[in-house]
Amino acid sequence: MADDLALFDVDQPALPPPAPAESEGVKRSRRQAAMLAAGLHPLSAVLSSPLRLHAEAGPADDRTADGRRCGNCQFRKLLGHHNRRYPKCIYGDGRISHGEATDVRKWWPGCMNHEWRTDG
Secondary structure, three states, rough: HHHHOOOOOOOOOOOOHHHHOOOOHHHHHHHHHHHHHEEHHHHOOOOOOOEOOOEOOOOOOOOOOEEEEHHHEEEEEEEEEEEEEEEEOOOOOOOOOOOOOHHHOOOOOOOOOOOOOOOO
């Protein structure tokens, strides 16, 4: 009978701790990268229809390359809210929310609505 109990006395290896859950910011960055890989502007993830990149947009895999980018578009504005400023696209009426999902990065390739900034 002691031999039967020996089966249960075997040291079990410790299980690794569960992987930490990804933050909302990491999940959002992954979605935006997937949009760029598909040839779509990252704001497509929150819009009701896909937003294509401009034909002259800078490449997504080289953030310093020349081309049309959100950072040189007249529709990218820093909007104030609660003593902070957030980069938003003011084109049309449906690209702004009070959340991070509609913050527009300077390096993003420009969308098909890109217009060169004229104010320097």
